[in-house]
Amino acid sequence: MTIFDCRLRIINRQSQIANHKSKIINRKSEIANLKMLTSLVIRLQSAEDAGLTFGNGRAVHGLWFSLWQQVDPELATRLHTQNGAPPFTLSPLMGLPRPRQGHISVRKDRPTWFRITTLTEELSTAVKENWLPALPEEIELAGVRWRVTGYTDDPAEHPWAGRARYSQLANQRLFGKEQPKSWRLRFETPAAFHGSAGHLPFPLPDSLVKSWLRRWNAFAPIALPDDLSDRTRSGVVVSAYNLKTVPVRHGKRLIVGCTGWEKLYTVNLHPAMRAALNLLAHYAFYCGSGAKTTQGMGMTRIED
Known part of the structure; x- marks a missing residue:
């Protein structure tokens, strides 16, 4: 390989890096306009x-x-x-x-x-x-x-109050340099999840991510990967939990959910996927988890 070939490869590599940085800057610019x-x-x-x-x-x-x-x-x-x-x-x-x-x-x-x-x-x-x-x-x-x-809506006045822009969440959680490998989630009101035979009272990682991702992609102009919930099946585990089942009456129906806390831990999950999961876990404070979130179920937040 000649010196000219080496220099040409270096130039091409620098050009690829510049294009990648440009895409990141453009993406951050788009996110700055979110709602x-x-x-x-x-x-x-x-x-x-x-x-x-x-x-x-x-x-x-x-x-x-x-x-x-x-x-x-x-x-x-x-x-x-x-x-x-x-x-x-x-x-x-x-x-x-x-x-x-x-x-x-x-x-x-x-x-x-x-x-x-x-x-x-x-x-x-x-x-x-x-x-x-x-x-x-x-x-x-x-x-x-x-x-x-x-x-x-001031979090200084009440722990469940808050206000944020999608840009704020994304810049802090998606583009942050340090991405956590675990999250401890608090389910303040009973959370239940759609299953093939009815509602499930246990927050499996893929069920959680699926419910958060559905809401994020419905309202945020920049979508996250649709296969994120599938990847969590092999890349995220429940490492600890303290949950209890709680029945909730909805008219003639009785839905059994769970309250308490659960800790999620990532196993060999790509850093980009960890960043997306980190973003969604914090978004859960606003969007809730699982079914019937418009009728009092699934209030969720991250515990430090």
Whole structure:
């Protein structure tokens, strides 16, 4: 091989590296234009002594759509009839006493809260400009009267509140130099996953990634690889967990989910796939995990 051939190979290699860097810069530029995510915590206080049932996410779901019908019927219809991944999640009433035989006793002036997350800037803006102003000072939820005492999307004011742009998540989690090999996930409300014969109450790695990936690719302009959930079958394991099964009543149906924590660990997973998984695990704070996330199930976050 001549010196000229060696120099030519070096030049070609430098050109390939420059093109690769250019693609990364262009991709970062695209991600800078991605949309807003919001986690809005609404604080309540009971206006009476009362009792309510556990798993009242459907009641929050009813309040959500009832107000949309008043302020924007067209948007209410779109949200209700939309195929595919929904652009929001709803929690049940949180911070209440532990249920006894499925029932919760609430004393007057008892504080509680519920959470709304929105996965698009359109819906985040609509909630703040239309839905929140229409929220009365007193509401009836799950058969109980509550006073609305405030709301926030500031994580400094509430651990389940938050706001971020897709660009922020991507720059921190996808393009970060150090990619973790494990994640400890907290399932704050029961999580269940679609299976061939019904709902499964255990968060298998590929089931988790499939649910996160479906939502990410539905709303983020830059898609992640469709085969990511398949790769997690051989590249991610559950290394530890402390979970318990919890039944949740949805009308006439009873869905069994799980609450607690689970630790995922990667085994021979390509760094690029680890980066994508890291991004999705943090995105789960907004999009939730598994089924019925619009009716109170699957609230998820990473624990440090």
